[in-house]
Amino acid sequence: xxxxxxxxxxxxxxxVYVLAGSLAIFGGVLRxxxxxxxxxxxxxxxxxxxxSIALRWERLGHGPYITMFEILLSNIWxxxxxxxxxxxxxxxxxxxxxxxxxxxxxxxxxxLVTSPHEGHLPATYHTVWLFVHIGFGKVFLGCALVAVGISxxxxxxxxxxxxxxxxxxPDDSRLDELSFRFMAIALIFETLMLIAGAIWAQDxxxxxxxxxxxxxxxxxxxxxxxxxxxxxxxxxxxxxxxAVMVMAVxxxxxxxxxxxxxxxxxxxxxxx
Amino acid sequence: xxxxxxxxxxxxxxxxxxxxxxxxxWRVLGALASLKLSLVILAALGAGILTAYLSAAPATWALAAxxxxxxxxxxxxxxxxxxxxxxxxxxxxxxxxxxxxxLLAAGRLTYLKGQLELAEGEVFDGQLTQExxxxxxxxxxxxxxxxxEGFTISYAKGVRRGATRNRVAWAAPDGSVQHAVIGDQDPLxxxxxxxxxxxxxxxxxxxxxxxxxxxxxxxxxxxxxxxxLHEHKQALEWTPPGGKTPLWVMLQFDxxxxxxxxxxxxxxxxxxxxxxxxxxxxxxxxxxxxVSLAEGVLEYNGLRVWMGYTVFYDFTLPWLLAACLLAVxxxxxxxxxxxxxxPWDKPSTGTS
Ligand code: HEM
Numbered sequence: 001x002x003x004x005x006x007x008x009x010x011x012x013x014x015x016v017y018v019l020a021g022s023l024a025i026f027g028g029v030l031r032x033x034x035x036x037x038x039x040x041x042x043x044x045x046x047x048x049x050x051x052s053i054a055l056r057w058e059r060l061g062h063g064p065y066i067t068m069f070e071i072l073l074s075n076i077w078x079x080x081x082x083x084x085x086x087x088x089x090x091x092x093x094x095x096x097x098x099x100x101x102x103x104x105x106x107x108x109x110x111x112l113v114t115s116p117h118e119g120h121l122p123a124t125y126h127t128v129w130l131f132v133h134i135g136f137g138k139v140f141l142g143c144a145l146v147a148v149g150i151s152x153x154x155x156x157x158x159x160x161x162x163x164x165x166x167x168x169x170p171d172d173s174r175l176d177e178l179s180f181r182f183m184a185i186a187l188i189f190e191t192l193m194l195i196a197g198a199i200w201a202q203d204x205x206x207x208x209x210x211x212x213x214x215x216x217x218x219x220x221x222x223x224x225x226x227x228x229x230x231x232x233x234x235x236x237x238x239x240x241x242x243a244v245m246v247m248a249v250x251x252x253x254x255x256x257x258x259x260x261x262x263x264x265x266x267x268x269x270x271x272x
Numbered sequence: 273x274x275x276x277x278x279x280x281x282x283x284x285x286x287x288x289x290x291x292x293x294x295x296x297x298w299r300v301l302g303a304l305a306s307l308k309l310s311l312v313i314l315a316a317l318g319a320g321i322l323t324a325y326l327s328a329a330p331a332t333w334a335l336a337a338x339x340x341x342x343x344x345x346x347x348x349x350x351x352x353x354x355x356x357x358x359x360x361x362x363x364x365x366x367x368x369x370x371x372x373x374x375l376l377a378a379g380r381l382t383y384l385k386g387q388l389e390l391a392e393g394e395v396f397d398g399q400l401t402q403e404x405x406x407x408x409x410x411x412x413x414x415x416x417x418x419x420x421e422g423f424t425i426s427y428a429k430g431v432r433r434g435a436t437r438n439r440v441a442w443a444a445p446d447g448s449v450q451h452a453v454i455g456d457q458d459p460l461x462x463x464x465x466x467x468x469x470x471x472x473x474x475x476x477x478x479x480x481x482x483x484x485x486x487x488x489x490x491x492x493x494x495x496x497x498x499x500x501l502h503e504h505k506q507a508l509e510w511t512p513p514g515g516k517t518p519l520w521v522m523l524q525f526d527x528x529x530x531x532x533x534x535x536x537x538x539x540x541x542x543x544x545x546x547x548x549x550x551x552x553x554x555x556x557x558x559x560x561x562x563v564s565l566a567e568g569v570l571e572y573n574g575l576r577v578w579m580g581y582t583v584f585y586d587f588t589l590p591w592l593l594a595a596c597l598l599a600v601x602x603x604x605x606x607x608x609x610x611x612x613x614x615p616w617d618k619p620s621t622g623t624s
Contacts, residue, residue: 122433187603220322
């Protein structure tokens with residue numbers, strides 16, 4: 001009997017991710033830095049994950065952007081890919097994996113309890129704007145995730161029981177600077193995502209903006225990001241406050257990406 | 273160094289060289305340009321959007337008021353804040369934001385959104401079944417003409433709608449007849465009006481009415497309720513032109529057009545009957561048959577399909593896109609300059 005590679009590669013990828021994440025978390029707790037191993041495991045997991053997505057794409061004839069399962073599947077992939085890039089290029093912030101991986105674990109757990117059934121590809125999805133829109137969105141969320149990892153370290157470090165964990169990272173004000181640079185890039189990509197989405201909506205539904213739930217929440221996310229960047233300019237915001245703002249923006253973005261499709265089944269409820 | 277704190281508050285703006293430092297206008301502008309006010313406005317805009325989103329009644333003011341404040345705050349900041357003199361990309365970005373807001377307002381004042389239905393072979397004559405428009409909409413719809421030349425719609429298993437291909441024809445300004453296939457993401461654009469096919473479509477029996485008053489015969493279509501949305505309600509009441517007594521017509525056929533078990537195409541049934549009820553009397557008509565009624569003779573000519581369209585007009589679309597692209601490009605330019613000026617892990621020499 002032929003082996004079913006699609007679920008198998010996904011399962012193994014998830015196990016490898018969990019290993020990488022656990023190693024990173026223990027590294028944080030025990031103050032060791034098993035970074036090479038974490039990096040290798042994340043790359044391995046991502047390769048397997050890519051294979052699973054490719055197999056599903058091949059089988060269904062369309063990409064992973066219709067059902068909740070597919071939205072989670074492809075976003076775990078893109079978040080990891082972008083985080084991995086930051087992990088590889090900016091060694092100073094590698095211990096942030098101890099913050100980032102648990103967030104991804106939550107998404108992986110959610111993925112496992114979601115039905116992997118096939119969805120129906122709406123007629124309005126046969127357009128290049130689909131890829132442009134989704135692609136920009138994924139970069140946006142990935143950059144925000146890197147900022148969340150850095151902000152998480154700033155917040156954890158300030159706790160009473162933190163001891164000197166995370167002491168090897170640069171000081172708070174530098175981390176704050178770096179996390180807001182990622183938020184600045186996130187703002188650019190979120191703006192691009194909104195523009196591409198509006199172009200697509202105009203073509204597909206004859207209106208570029210109609211305040212459907214996703215449009216409303218993604219615009220609120222955009223505003224919150226503008227607010228955070230401005231607050232940092234208008235006041236002397238401490239790294240801790242900055243970190244809290246980053247977290248708040250990410251929560252809003254996370255709810256927009258996964259909460260709204262979760263409660264309204266179709267990605268753009270009522271409009272598809 | 274360029275750090276955030278230097279620009280906290282706008283008091284410094286008073287001291288811009290070349291202006292009387294104590295000028296009242298300048299002080300008011302300075303206060304209006306406050307970055308702290310921007311924060312309040314951004315929060316108010318968020319709250320306004322939530323209000324409009326959650327409330328059932330239209331809440332235009334919840335959006336328009338913060339947006340107006342937003343524009344004023346921005347304009348004042350651009351006029352008075354010296355940072356915009358030094359950082360051109362940041363200036364361009366914020367000016368582009370103002371342009372977006374102004375264009376949105378212009379769009380709201382001049383847009384049109386409407387609906388229409390055309391049976392196969394029918395020509396659009398400027399009449400909409402439903403519309404909303406801004407107060408300054410330049411009505412140029414009445415002179416537009418295009419005809420629905422028929423369509424195909426594929427359905428996947430489970431009656432899931434796939435691609436819509438609608439052939440349309442219209443006369444170009446030079447008089448030549450143009451043809452196109454529209455549907456899904458491809459509208460027909462005529463003089464800035466964009467016509468889109470919709471999921472709203474169905475069957476349209478065609479009748480000719482010979483009024484007993486001697487008036488000239490009239491041929492027209494009756495658009496039955498949308499199919500397959502109202503699959504089991506393929507009936508409609510209507511009154512013949514010049515008549516008083518309403519007629520009730522129903523389309524009857526037995527075959528399955530859109531089979532949930534397999535892929536299918538939207539099409540006319542291969543055999544069908546039209547049931548007409550006038551008061552207590554009931555008639556069954558096949559194409560070509562007629563029936564004499566109290567106020568005239570009704571002839572049933574045959575069955576066609578109809579398509580529902582939406583039409584959208586907004587002259588700001590290309591400008592809006594240009595302003596948005598300018599905004600995002602200047603934003604990228606601003607951050608690029610800022611980030612390249614100093615690596616993130618070098619200590620800043622500024623105040624923070
Ligand atoms: C409410 C009206 C607004 C006013 C008066 C305003 C004003 C300003 C000013 C004066 C600065 C310069 C800060 C400095 O570097 O000293 C600035 C920066 C900036 N503004 Fe605005 N702004 C407004 C709205 C917005 C909005 C809606 C966005 C949307 C994202 C935005 C995004 C930015 C960004 C990204 C920066 C650069 C921050 C940085 O370099 O870290 N602004 N704004």
